[in-house]
Amino acid sequence: MKTAQNRWVFIIDVAMFGLMLAIAFYVFNRTGYSGLKTVVAIGIGIGVLVYILRNLVSVVPVAKPKAERKRIAKLVLIDEEGESIKEWYIEGETSLLIGKTTSRSEADIDLADTDYASLISVEHAVLNRVNSDWFVEDVDSGNGTGLRPAQESVTKKLESGEPHRIYSGDLLYIANTRLLVK
Incomplete structure (x- = not known):
């Protein structure tokens, strides 16, 4: 069960990163739209930060209650x-x-x-x-x-x-x- 769940989480993560890259590629290859480029860059940065923090928290062992x-x-x-x-x-x-x-x-x-x-x-x-x-x-x-x-x-x-x-x-x-x- 846990392995299948981990596999789906991985697939969703890859899909999300693929979508972020596609948006970034589309926006940054267009001329102008400097405000939109800034928002997309900040959004991608926040997405990556949330992904890293989520994975760090899941690795930290949980101590048994006293x-x-x-x-x-x-x-x-x-x-x-x-x-x-x-x-x-x-x-x-x-x-x-x-x-x-x-x-x-x-x-x-x-x-x-x-x-x-x-x-x-x-x-x-x-x-x-x-x-x-x-x-x-x-x-x-x-x-x-x-x-x-x-x-x-x-x-x-x-x-x-x-x-x-x-x-x-x-x-x-x-x-x-x-x-x-x-």
């Missing part, structure tokens, strides 16, 4: 009603494995005793901290990892190997198991 920048201290396992079942304090950690502890592998966030444990991979997802920011990454799990940002109703399935920034209030879905980021 409310979403609360320090992440723990993950909370929640049930279907949203009640807390178990908590893991992660403050001070740098990297945590989410999955199931077995005789050969130990998960930092062990979900082996949850209702949907059969859907959770031994190495399902990883949480990594960079400075004070946390990122979640699916590690080629069998049933996927989802992320629902706070105050949104849509859960996004994460692509394996692509880190995604998480904020306090976000909901992580490890298969069907829900972890609230706090």
Whole structure:
């Protein structure tokens, strides 16, 4: 969707510049009309300036509101009603494995005793901290990892190997198991 929208914006931009050039060519190749030439030159200058400013503003990254920048201290396992079942304090950690502890592998966030444990991979997802920011990454799990940002109703399935920034209030879905980021 975004690519098609960008393509149409580009086509319209090219058409607008073509129209401006055609007007400029027509007006400036005529003798006299010095007032009209001045107006056309100013109009083209304003059009180019607006185009440049619009594109600069769209490139500047938008910061998350301060409310979403609360320090992440723990993950909370929640049930279907949203009640807390178990908590893991992660403050001070740098990297945590989410999955199931077995005789050969130990998960930092062990979900082996949850209702949907059969859907959770031994190495399902990883949480990594960079400075004070946390990122979640699916590690080629069998049933996927989802992320629902706070105050949104849509859960996004994460692509394996692509880190995604998480904020306090976000909901992580490890298969069907829900972890609230706090």
